[in-house]
Amino acid sequence: xxxxxxxxxxxxxQTISTRVTEEEYKDLEAIAQAKGVTMSEWxxxxxxxxxxxxxxxxxxxxxxxxxxxxxINIVSAQAQGQTMTREKITELxxxxxxxxFRHANEKWIEVANHYMGQAPRTIHxxxxxxxxxxx
Numbered sequence: 267x268x269x270x271x272x273x274x275x276x277x278x279x280q281t282i283s284t285r286v287t288e289e290e291y292k293d294l295e296a297i298a299q300a301k302g303v304t305m306s307e308w309x310x311x312x313x314x315x316x317x318x319x320x321x322x323x324x325x326x327x328x329x330x331x332x333x334x335x336x337x338i339n340i341v342s343a344q345a346q347g348q349t350m351t352r353e354k355i356t357e358l359x360x361x362x363x364x365x366x367f368r369h370a371n372e373k374w375i376e377v378a379n380h381y382m383g384q385a386p387r388t389i390h391x392x393x394x395x396x397x398x399x400x401x
Contacts, residue, residue, distance in 0.1 A: 282313065293375050293378075294308075296375060296378035297374055297375070299382055300377060300378035300379075300380075324367075327370040327373060328370040329366065331362075331369035331370045332359075332363055332365075332366035332369070335361075335362040335366075335369065336358055339358050339362075340355070340358070
């Protein structure tokens with residue numbers, strides 16, 4: 267335990283490790299750098315935030331990304347004079363829900379790349395895939 271209010275008095279003695287791909291590492295590193303912390307600090311924060319209740323930011327962003335896809339597709343269809351049936355809207359919602367976390371992850375990486383001075387649609391020099399057409 268920390269003594270006399272000094273936050274550095276408590277020494278971290280345990281290690282948690284895992285393996286990731288080179289691409290995963292670069293993506294995680296970009297997010298940590300965008301937040302202005304080291305990889306170790308960011309990973310520790312993410313892990314500790316999972317105790318009890320997480321902040322929910324990833325879920326909120328994922329839901330916003332799904333809503334964005336739905337709205338863009340409905341407005342686009344209406345602008346082209348298409349009728350949006352209940353079945354079409356239901357399928358659009360299913361597709362958006364299926365991809366929402368991937369889209370949210372891409373948005374986090376896009377933001378990280380922005381703060382690192384990279385092109386917004388590029389992840390470490392590789393062009394992002396277009397996905398399944400529902401964007």
